[in-house]
Amino acid sequence: MSERLPHEKGFHVSWDQVHRDSRALAWRLDGRGPDNGEWKAIVAITRGGMAPAMIVARELDIRVIDTISVKSYSHQDQSEAKVLKAPDPEMIGDGRGVLVIDDLVDSGKTLELVRELYPNAHFATVYAKPKGEPQVDTFITGVSQDTWIFFPWDMALQYVEPYRGSD
Numbered sequence: 001m002s003e004r005l006p007h008e009k010g011f012h013v014s015w016d017q018v019h020r021d022s023r024a025l026a027w028r029l030d031g032r033g034p035d036n037g038e039w040k041a042i043v044a045i046t047r048g049g050m051a052p053a054m055i056v057a058r059e060l061d062i063r064v065i066d067t068i069s070v071k072s073y074s075h076q077d078q079s080e081a082k083v084l085k086a087p088d089p090e091m092i093g094d095g096r097g098v099l100v101i102d103d104l105v106d107s108g109k110t111l112e113l114v115r116e117l118y119p120n121a122h123f124a125t126v127y128a129k130p131k132g133e134p135q136v137d138t139f140i141t142g143v144s145q146d147t148w149i150f151f152p153w154d155m156a157l158q159y160v161e162p163y164r165g166s167d
């Protein structure tokens with residue numbers, strides 16, 4: 001069992017909530033790129049960053065989008081973060097003018113790794129836990145470290161028993 005567990009609280013995020021929060025992230029980033037306020041491209045950290053990246057790209061009219069694949073968790077257990085697939089080096093350069101987007105920052109290990117590779121990129125997440133906050137330049141909603149965020153792509157609607165059972 002990892003030292004990260006147990007998470008005392010669960011924060012369940014619906015598709016609608018991710019959509020609203022990702023839009024809010026886009027609006028916060030608008031006009032803040034390094035060259036005349038413009039962002040030249042988005043790099044989504046797969047897989048969780050792809051949904052917010054799509055929404056931000058649509059809001060800010062960014063058409064150049066690539067991915068970096070970083071794997072650091074198996075279910076709720078964390079292991080060493082590894083880059084499994086890197087973005088096009090010609091496009092990303094040292095990261096200037098590029099928005100790197102993820103769904104959340106938790107320990108900050110994933111972003112730390114990507115930051116080392118692209119120190120001049122701007123790092124943005126929708127949600128952030130306190131340990132990871134130093135690694136993120138812009139985020140929308142903070143949650144406590146002992147909260148596990150449940151995303152809609154990991155969930156399904158399920159029957160639950162009524163609070164007061166019948167005889």
Ligand SMILES: O=P(O)(O)OC[C@H]1O[C@H](OP(=O)(O)OP(=O)(O)O)[C@H](O)[C@@H]1O
Pocket residue numbers: 045046047048049070071072073074081102103104105106107108109110111132
């Ligand atoms: O700040 P950290 O402690 O590094 O954790 C945050 C990362 O962990 C999750 O990804 P995960 O590695 O589980 O892969 P996934 O996006 O494919 O689900 C999440 O989507 C972030 O990318």
Ligand SMILES: [Mg+2]
Pocket residue numbers: 045046047048049102103
């Ligand atoms: Mg991820």
